[in-house]
Amino acid sequence: MKTWTSEHVFDHSWETVMTAVMQKSPNPMNPGVVGVNVLNRLVDPSGKLHGHRLLSTERGLLSIVKRLTAAARSKNNVQEHSVDPVEKAMELKSTNISFTSMVSVDETLMYKPHPQDPETTIWTQEAIITLKGVSLQSHLERLMASTISSSASKDGEAMEWGIHKLNAEIEELTASARGSTRTPVAAAAFA
Template sequence: MKTWTSEHVFDHPRETIKTAAMQKYPNPMNASVAGVDVLDRHIDPSGKLHSHRLSTEWELLTANIPLTNMVSVDETFIYKPHPQAPETIVLTQGPTITNKGVSPSSNLEGLMASMVSSNANKGQEAMEQATH
């Protein structure tokens, strides 16, 4: 199992980041996501937005569907105000990559970690562009 986290600071108001996160896919920087279908969306009593999408469950957890019989990738996204600059938002994200029986010498976990890291950067860039 491999895990890593990264942080990105968005110098934009919370509402702008919330809108950008919901419009993150599809985007021209990550052609592997052609579209996302929303199955259900609601706000719970505490004010948290829950959005259930086809192939992903979005709010704080994303599960990638392809290759699930060989490897799973569960990704967590946490958006919160920056402790020193509450008008900005810090995104902390990170996947947990679990090998499901593929030979450790195949380095599938390492390959997936590299792909997820690259896509994370593309997603952050797409959100930054959506805020302008």
């Protein structure tokens, strides 16, 4: 078993980061996620959002794991549960549901306002990697941790891309709303 952890601070509010998290996949920075299906989503009486999504990915398997599993493709399905408490903390827990007889990756991501600067958001990530019945298990677990680390870097870039895209959409909508409110006034002036 190998545990990998990471931490990143986004220079954006928690609300902005949460909107980007919900719209993160697919994205051009990390095209490994090829499908996202929402299986269930509900808000409980306390105001917490609970979601159950199924992600289809084409990443995360080392070539040696593909050979050991005789997989022609690297498609992997990941089941993800999320909880979004009212107190501004979002926790995503995911685990792979493909190739579980050989490899298990349990990942937890947490997004919270930074304790020293509530206008920024801290993102912590932990992955527990376990390979079963494979030679060179520790070595392969370290290689998978390295792959996860690389993916996390791309996920951070994807989040920044998503936030930039979201801000551009807001600016476009604002400009459009301003333009549409002027149109009737201008039309009335010419009538």
